Amino acid sequence: MPQLRKDPITSRWIIVNVENPKAANDFIHEPLSRSSKTCPFCPGNEHMTPPEIVAYGRKPAPKGVVGPWQVRVIPNKFPALRIEENPEKKALGVYDKIGGFGAHEVIIEGPDHEKEISDLPLDHVEMILTAYRDRCVDLKKDPRFKSILIFKNYGEAAGASLEHPHSQLIALPIVPSRVTGEMKGASRHHEYTERCLFCDILAQEATDNKLLIYENHDFMVLSPFASRFPFETWILPRRHEAGFDSMPATEIPALALALKTTLAKIKKALNNPPYNFMIHTLPIGGKETESFHWHIEIIPNLTQVAGFELGTGFYVNPTPPEVAASILKLQE
Amino acid sequence: MPQLRKDPITSRWIIVNVENPKAANDFIHEPLSRSSKTCPFCPGNEHMTPPEIVAYGRKPAPKGVVGPWQVRVIPNKFPALRIEENPEKKALGVYDKIGGFGAHEVIIEGPDHEKEISDLPLDHVEMILTAYRDRCVDLKKDPRFKSILIFKNYGEAAGASLEHPHSQLIALPIVPSRVTGEMKGASRHHEYTERCLFCDILAQEATDNKLLIYENHDFMVLSPFASRFPFETWILPRRHEAGFDSMPATEIPALALALKTTLAKIKKALNNPPYNFMIHTLPIGGKETESFHWHIEIIPNLTQVAGFELGTGFYVNPTPPEVAASILKLQE
Numbered sequence: 001m002p003q004l005r006k007d008p009i010t011s012r013w014i015i016v017n018v019e020n021p022k023a024a025n026d027f028i029h030e031p032l033s034r035s036s037k038t039c040p041f042c043p044g045n046e047h048m049t050p051p052e053i054v055a056y057g058r059k060p061a062p063k064g065v066v067g068p069w070q071v072r073v074i075p076n077k078f079p080a081l082r083i084e085e086n087p088e089k090k091a092l093g094v095y096d097k098i099g100g101f102g103a104h105e106v107i108i109e110g111p112d113h114e115k116e117i118s119d120l121p122l123d124h125v126e127m128i129l130t131a132y133r134d135r136c137v138d139l140k141k142d143p144r145f146k147s148i149l150i151f152k153n154y155g156e157a158a159g160a161s162l163e164h165p166h167s168q169l170i171a172l173p174i175v176p177s178r179v180t181g182e183m184k185g186a187s188r189h190h191e192y193t194e195r196c197l198f199c200d201i202l203a204q205e206a207t208d209n210k211l212l213i214y215e216n217h218d219f220m221v222l223s224p225f226a227s228r229f230p231f232e233t234w235i236l237p238r239r240h241e242a243g244f245d246s247m248p249a250t251e252i253p254a255l256a257l258a259l260k261t262t263l264a265k266i267k268k269a270l271n272n273p274p275y276n277f278m279i280h281t282l283p284i285g286g287k288e289t290e291s292f293h294w295h296i297e298i299i300p301n302l303t304q305v306a307g308f309e310l311g312t313g314f315y316v317n318p319t320p321p322e323v324a325a326s327i328l329k330l331q332e
Numbered sequence: 333m334p335q336l337r338k339d340p341i342t343s344r345w346i347i348v349n350v351e352n353p354k355a356a357n358d359f360i361h362e363p364l365s366r367s368s369k370t371c372p373f374c375p376g377n378e379h380m381t382p383p384e385i386v387a388y389g390r391k392p393a394p395k396g397v398v399g400p401w402q403v404r405v406i407p408n409k410f411p412a413l414r415i416e417e418n419p420e421k422k423a424l425g426v427y428d429k430i431g432g433f434g435a436h437e438v439i440i441e442g443p444d445h446e447k448e449i450s451d452l453p454l455d456h457v458e459m460i461l462t463a464y465r466d467r468c469v470d471l472k473k474d475p476r477f478k479s480i481l482i483f484k485n486y487g488e489a490a491g492a493s494l495e496h497p498h499s500q501l502i503a504l505p506i507v508p509s510r511v512t513g514e515m516k517g518a519s520r521h522h523e524y525t526e527r528c529l530f531c532d533i534l535a536q537e538a539t540d541n542k543l544l545i546y547e548n549h550d551f552m553v554l555s556p557f558a559s560r561f562p563f564e565t566w567i568l569p570r571r572h573e574a575g576f577d578s579m580p581a582t583e584i585p586a587l588a589l590a591l592k593t594t595l596a597k598i599k600k601a602l603n604n605p606p607y608n609f610m611i612h613t614l615p616i617g618g619k620e621t622e623s624f625h626w627h628i629e630i631i632p633n634l635t636q637v638a639g640f641e642l643g644t645g646f647y648v649n650p651t652p653p654e655v656a657a658s659i660l661k662l663q664e
Contacts, residue, residue: 003652007558008529009517010510014558014647022562022650024601024659027634080648093536094529095557149644159636178342178645185341197340197426204425225427226339226346230354269356278644304491305637312481312610313510315346316412318354320335327356 002081002100004174012177015080015100040077041164043068043111050075053105054134056127071127072108073135079104080170087144087173103139103171107131107150113164116154118264125256128167132279133252135169136245140284145171147179147283150244155274158301175283182280183288190291196240198293201225211321213328214261218254221262223321223328230303230319231270233262233328235296242292244281259296265331266300274301334413334432336506344509347412347432372409373496375400375443382407385437386466388459403459404440405467411436412502419476419505435471435503439463439482445496448486450596457588460499464611465584467501468577472616477503479511479615482576487606490633507615514612515620522623528572530625533557543653545660546593550586553594555653555660562635562651563602565594565660567628574624576613591628597663598632606633 003016040048046066057070081102089098109128110120117125132150139148152167153159189197205212205222213233214221221235235258241247247255266275277298282288309315335348372380378398389402413434421430441460442452449457464482471477484499485491521529537544537554545565546553553567567590573579579587598607609630614620641647 005558007517007556008521008533010513011517012558012560012645012647014560014649016559016652017648017650018652021652021655023655024563024603026650027562027602027605092557093540094532149646151644157636172646176644176646181342181645185339185343189340200426201340208425224339225424226337226344227348228344228346231356271356304489312483312508313344313513314481314504314508315344316349317346318349318358320348320350320353323353323355 002079002085004081004098004100006096008094008096010177013098013174017080039113039162039164041072041106041108041162041166042113046072049106050077054131056131068111070110070124071131073131074106074108076104076106076168081172098173101144101173103145103169105135105169107135107167107169109165109167116165116263116267118260118267120260122253122256122260125260126252129252129255129259130249132167132169133245133247136281139169139171140245142171144173145284147172147175148281149176149278151276151278153274153276155301158274158276160274179280179283183283183286183292186291186293187288190288196291196293198236198295199240202236202238211325213265213325214258216254216257218251219258221258223325225321227317227319227321227324228309228315229299229305230317231266231300231324231328232317232321233266233298233300233324235259235262235298236293237295240290240293242282242286242289242294244279244294247294262298262328265328266298268331269327270300270302275299276301334411334417336413336430336432338428340426340428342509345506349412371445371494371496373404373438373440373494373498374445378404381438382409386463388463400443402442402456403463405463406438406440408436408438408500413504430505433476433505435477435501437467437501439467439499439501441497441499448497448595448599450592450599452592454585454588454592457592458584461584461588461591462581464499464501465577465579468613471501471503472577474503476505477616479504479507480613481508481610483608483610485606485608487633490606490608492606511612511615515615515618515624518623518625519620522620528623528625530568530627531572534568534570543657545597545657546590548586548589550583551590553590555657557653559649559651559653559656560641560647561631561637562649563598563632563656563660564649564653565598565630565632565656567591567594567630568625569627572622573626574614574618574621576611576626579626594630594660597660598630600663601659602632602634607631608633 003018004013005016006013053073055069055072059068061067081100081104083103085099085101087098087101136148149170186197202220211222224234277296279296281294282292335350336345337348338345385405387401387404391400393399413432413436415435417431417433419430419433468480481502518529534552543554550570556566609628611628613626614624
């Protein structure tokens with residue numbers, strides 16, 4: 001049974017695997033599966049995954065045969081959290097814990113084992129983003145969930161355990177500390193100015209232009225001023241919107257273009273680096289609709305993050321964001 | 333000139349290298365120096381480092397010759413921050429920045445290129461800890477500093493750029509977010525209970541005993557209940573004390589024993605893993621002397637920390653701390 005535990009000092013929640021704990025000798029490197037025969041995400045191997053939640057672009061097929069699909073959503077076979085657990089809070093002396101309740105899904109981004117988002121046609125990327133949005137809308141109906149995280153680990157060094165292009169979704173009975181922290185900062189700015197901090201940043205960059213990497217009708221892509229990591233990149237909607245799942249369908253093509261273009265620029269400039277991206281969105285039922293502004297954070301995995309950074313929350317970034325922006329801007 | 337920048341959303345400060353920025357092609361792996369001929373920290377190569385700040389255990393030597401030493405403190409040759417910079421705060425529209433003012437020192441832990449803390453005699457480890465403490469006491473005299481971080485990166489994967497055993501000290505004109513976060517949590521508990529949260533944890537573990545790894549007269553070593561990382565380990569003084577530099581000299585031998593023993597246990601159980609440790613101590617001039625409690629956090633580098641964790645502040649730990657504690661406890 002997985003378990004959620006709260007650090008009494010920092011109020012940060014973590015997920016602990018108490019069911020199949022990794023012991024001292026279990027931290028062994030296993031290479032990623034590169035063969036489509038053994039890859040559970042490749043077409044033809046659908047029986048190797050838990051039962052499908054939803055598929056997009058499915059073609060009809062004879063009875064007993066899985067029809068071809070473009071995007072496929074399945075439960076994670078090795079979930080960090082389980083929907084069957086009880087999200088009841090319990091005290092353990094000075095500590096707090098919750099049963100490992102949650103949903104952990106995998107979005108298989110396409111049938112092709114080799115094609116990443118930057119290689120796919122735009123309408124396919126739109127289908128992936130639609131899947132992200134649909135799953136958020138669906139999971140929000142369960143009142144026990146407090147927040148939903150969508151993220152992608154690309155490359156082994158960035159934490160991917162399977163090579164076939166995929167992203168993940170975790171729905172949680174709590175709000176992670178980073179999200180709370182962002183909301184607090186944005187609320188503070190809003191209380192003081194009655195404006196959205198993210199909108200203010202976008203307005204400043206539209207004039208200043210030093211940190212801007214790419215823009216289209218609906219989205220802006222920039223290097224954040226206080227980037228923690230070299231070539232950290234954010235994609236933000238121009239129009240104020242707190243929740244990713246409130247994005248109108250009409251903006252999905254522009255987001256697909258912004259995401260594909262940005263990932264292609266990073267791939268080209270940095271020689272196909274491992275990376276992570278994640279969607280920061282308003283927690284479910286969050287009241288901060290005026291001050292929070294959803295966005296995607298992309299973090300190429302270029303430096304060894306030392307315990308110093310992890311222990312202090314204090315980052316040393318060797319590449320100023322204006323340098324990163326000027327490099328990424330030029331990639332075509 | 334290095335620069336400190338504040339993220340307007342999370343209020344987190346970062347250091348940006350605007351002087352020698354790393355561009356796209358600069359993230360190339362350079363192996364650590366393994367030869368004592370080229371190692372700037374080995375005896376005989378003292379001229380390769382910036383001028384010494386202080387040395388411990390120095391023996392007399394003829395004029396013009398550097399006498400043998402046991403522990404040596406020098407300024408970092410490639411500092412993240414500089415003492416000559418102006419710590420003036422400036423606004424840049426919606427952003428904040430400070431000149432890269434600070435001190436960045438290196439504590440060379442011994443003359444032997446191969447001997448780590450776990451291999452050194454106890455009185456030598458005491459000398460290292462005394463150097464840590466003395467540097468804190470000295471740097472606190474400069475009223476421009478707000479906090480001091482002492483940390484060690486061991487192994488390339490943990491961010492070490494030189495093999496010769498060394499630790500680092502950074503004195504900052506701001507307080508890092510992680511330290512602020514810990515102080516807030518501890519203050520909240522103190523307001524409510526009028527007790528120190530860390531003392532409460534120690535009292536609970538002294539009875540419960542499930543997370544305890546090692547203890548001696550003055551220190552307890554444990555796996556924190558909500559460990560972010562597998563085999564994360566904390567060393568805490570039994571006696572309430574907010575600041576590391578307020579530790580009486582009489583407790584240094586017990587800390588040396590606790591640190592050496594703990595690092596030896598980690599080395600044995602996990603096959604000499606890369607690790608980081610850092611000392612969490614009350615910021616300079618901090619008023620939270622009753623609620624904060626200094627401690628050392630040791631984080632073995634066993635898993636790939638994905639952007640997911642970095643982006644959310646939400647960690648998935650594959651090894652429950654009670655399992656880690658039971659394994660580490662048994663190592664001799």
